[in-house]
Amino acid sequence: MNPTTPTTPTAPVAEGDGEKTTAKKAVTDTAEDKDTAARFDEARTESAEPTDRDADGSADTDTDVDPAATEQDFDLDLDDDESGKESAGLGTAAAAVVSVGLGIVALTGAWSGRVVAERETLLGQIKTSSGGSAAQQISEIYGNAWHSTALVNGLFALVALLVGIYVLVRPAFGTPSTHPQAGWVRAVAMGGIALGVIGVLISVGMYFDLIVALPTAPAATAGS
Known part of the structure; x- marks a missing residue:
């Protein structure tokens, strides 16, 4: 005779209770689906709206800017500005030195002035080679060379004066920060400027025989 396995008796489930349990589970699943759908719609709405808002609640329309890119652009602009300032400062300093050099040349004399003077002397000798009075020889050989030298030196002095004035008035065309000047x-x-003024005055006086007059020939005597 085979032994039988004891079984635990189960309580019978009523038909009405099974239907209630199924209906309750369906209601719970439906509620969970609605909750999930509502949270999904809320998340989608928040992602579509701007996240940054001002203090008054209005949407912040400012676009995000990369700080690294902004800093790099600023550095490039600053380097260009410093380069322009350095170039302007070097140009002004060079012009000032040139002004002084031209003023010194105007006072001491340039080789171009000597060349012009020698040319005038040669022309005077050619003109008076066939004969001429002493006064004519003085004027043609000596006076014209003298005046030519004064004219050339005066031009150098005038250029030195103009360059010096330009260096001083240049900052007036821009702000001191744009055109710095040491x-x-x-x-x-x-x-x-001082050397240029002195050179111009001396050249004018020499050209018009105001400082040193040309030598004069002695008057011929009646018996000669």
Whole structure:
């Protein structure tokens, strides 16, 4: 005789209770689906709206800017500005030095002035070679060379004066931050202007025989 396995008796389930349990589970699943759908719609709405808002609640329309890119652009602009300032400062300083150099040349004389003077002397000798009075020889050989030298030196002095004035008035065309100018540059420019003024005055006096007059020939005596 085979032994039988004891079984635990189960309580019978009523038909009505099974239907209630199924209906309750369906209601729970439906509620969970609605909750999930509502959270999904809320998340989608938040992602579509701007996240940054101002203090008054209005949407912040400012676009995001990369700080690294902004800093790099700023550095490039700053380098260009410093390069322009350095070029302007070097040009002004060079002009001031040129002004002083031209003023010194105007006072000491340039080789071009000597060449012009020698040319005038040669022309005077040619004109008076066939004969001429002493006064004519003085004027043609000596006076014209003298005046030519004064004219050339005066031109150098005038250029030195104009360059020095340009260096001083250049910052007036821009702000000091745009066109910086060192103190020594202004001092050198003032020196160039002073030399230019002195050179112009001396050249004018020499050209018109105001400082030193041309020598005069002795008057011929009646018996000679």
